[in-house]
Amino acid sequence: xxxxxxxxxxxxxxKVRELKAGTPVRLFGEILTARDAAHQKMIQALSRGExxxxxxxxxxxxYTGPCPAREGEVIGAAGxxxxxxxxxxxxxxxxxGLLGMMGKGDRSDTxxxxxxxxxxxxxxxxxxxxxxxxxKITRAKAVAYHELGPEAIFRLEVADFPAMVAIDVFGNNLxxxxxxxxxxxxx
Amino acid sequence: xxxxxxxxxxxxxxxxxxxxxxxxxDDMLTSIKEAVSKEESPLGRSFLECLxxxxxxxxxxxxxxxxxxxxxxxxxxxxxxxxxxxxxxxxAISEGVRRGYRENYFRRSVVKDPFLRxxxxxxxxxxxxxxxxxxxxxxxxxxxxxxxxxxxGRVAMLTPAQGKEGVKKFVLETVSQAAASSCPPVIVGVGVxxxxxxxxxxxxxxxxxxxxTKHQRPDLRELEEExxxxxxxxxxxxxxxxxxxxxxxxxxEVYPTHIAxxxxxxxxxxxxxxxKTKII
Numbered sequence: 280x281x282x283x284x285x286x287x288x289x290x291x292x293x294k295v296r297e298l299k300a301g302t303p304v305r306l307f308g309e310i311l312t313a314r315d316a317a318h319q320k321m322i323q324a325l326s327r328g329e330x331x332x333x334x335x336x337x338x339x340x341x342y343t344g345p346c347p348a349r350e351g352e353v354i355g356a357a358g359x360x361x362x363x364x365x366x367x368x369x370x371x372x373x374x375x376g377l378l379g380m381m382g383k384g385d386r387s388d389t390x391x392x393x394x395x396x397x398x399x400x401x402x403x404x405x406x407x408x409x410x411x412x413x414x415k416i417t418r419a420k421a422v423a424y425h426e427l428g429p430e431a432i433f434r435l436e437v438a439d440f441p442a443m444v445a446i447d448v449f450g451n452n453l454x455x456x457x458x459x460x461x462x463x464x465x466x
Numbered sequence: 467x468x469x470x471x472x473x474x475x476x477x478x479x480x481x482x483x484x485x486x487x488x489x490x491x492d493d494m495l496t497s498i499k500e501a502v503s504k505e506e507s508p509l510g511r512s513f514l515e516c517l518x519x520x521x522x523x524x525x526x527x528x529x530x531x532x533x534x535x536x537x538x539x540x541x542x543x544x545x546x547x548x549x550x551x552x553x554x555x556x557x558a559i560s561e562g563v564r565r566g567y568r569e570n571y572f573r574r575s576v577v578k579d580p581f582l583r584x585x586x587x588x589x590x591x592x593x594x595x596x597x598x599x600x601x602x603x604x605x606x607x608x609x610x611x612x613x614x615x616x617x618x619g620r621v622a623m624l625t626p627a628q629g630k631e632g633v634k635k636f637v638l639e640t641v642s643q644a645a646a647s648s649c650p651p652v653i654v655g656v657g658v659x660x661x662x663x664x665x666x667x668x669x670x671x672x673x674x675x676x677x678x679t680k681h682q683r684p685d686l687r688e689l690e691e692e693x694x695x696x697x698x699x700x701x702x703x704x705x706x707x708x709x710x711x712x713x714x715x716x717x718x719e720v721y722p723t724h725i726a727x728x729x730x731x732x733x734x735x736x737x738x739x740x741x742k743t744k745i746i
Contacts, residue, residue, distance in 0.1 A: 410527065
């Protein structure tokens with residue numbers, strides 16, 4: 280495995296180019312959450328020519344819908360959801376200056392082409408480790424689309440949040456490379 | 467005639483929802499531990515260790531194992547010599563889900579309508595299956611089903627000529643397409659026989675068998691082992707980032723079927739396979 284890198288947020292176009300597929304990272308700083316319904320709302324707003332309720336320039340979107348927080352806690356379980364459901368919306372958001380995305384699972388070729396074009400990175404967070412990841416979130420506040428409940432856009436402050444660079448700005452894709460390495464012929 | 471009140475049913479459902487979402491079963495913990503010791507991929511190993519740590523943390527801090535606390539599937543075995551008193555049976559189960567999810571801060575993941583998509587706000591309604599059985603007991607099984615893996619299930623109406631080879635091909639295609647999205651290492655539930663919808667139900671019920679136990683029928687045990695080896699040769703691995711353990715188990719259930727058909731369904735569960743049962 281590559282050496283782990285500390286990544287301070289927000290991302291910069293320069294930093295994104297340094298993050299190579301296969302590098303484990305620890306995130307520190309601010310990220311936004313959005314999943315299916317919030318993506319749909321943002322795309323609808325953009326198509327009507329409206330401003331988005333949050334700025335996506337240099338942002339990192341984490342695909343998650345967290346559990347509500349218990350009294351006195353920051354947040355409930357907050358692991359990644361399947362990223363490919365966002366594929367249809369992603370290129371338009373990259374055009375708004377989004378630099379990073381984090382979720383679980385592979386992305387479409389169209390998204391990967393758009394990531395190369397706009398210079399964005401895709402991180403894999405450990406899927407199904409929601410309780411563990413909740414402990415890496417130090418602040419959480421719903422900032423837009425509150426009516427969507429768990430699907431609202433939250434601004435999160437994270438510290439030491441573990442992830443893996445899965446697809447880099449050059450289109451190198453850990454999902455495809457690693458799977459081939461371990462595959463055995465079944466025919 | 468033995469009587470059970472709807473209040474007892476509600477209390478039991480609420481408690482089972484809590485336990486299922488906080489405490490991963492011992493069968494899963496053992497199975498994940500075994501995978502850690504055998505995984506060849508360093509990345510895969512560290513991910514599997516992280517899942518174990520997640521399960522320990524969830525129980526200790528009373529945090530849901532996964533933020534997708536699922537749509538609740540309830541399997542009921544209702545003794546025919548039992549009488550339910552004090553209200554509506556289905557409403558009592560729904561109330562148990564409502565309470566279990568509210569009191570434990572679990573995510574509400576259910577929408578009122580598949581097209582209008584407004585959240586019901588209390589994770590109801592559940593999906594309820596009732597089977598009437600001899601006796602005067604009530605067995606309740608709660609399975610919160612996350613949709614990362616649920617979305618990747620499939621049904622095929624195969625022909626008798628396609629036989630076991632057809633089933634094997636379909637299972638492999640399904641797991642291969644699901645890849646990382648279904649949160650591997652997965653448990654693969656396979657239902658063969660019955661009718662179209664019954665095969666799907668069998669596939670889901672196959673997930674209830676404790677992981678690591680073998681099928682009673684030798685030929686099906688052999689089929690399960692063959693399927694597991696083939697699935698794990700796909701290379702998808704833990705978290706879909708390559709490795710030996712794409713599935714922890716393949717579990718098959720069968721039922722009589724029509725002379726013209728071979729219905730086959732695959733229901734996948736992520737590594738966070740949650741279900742709890744209580745008999746009252």
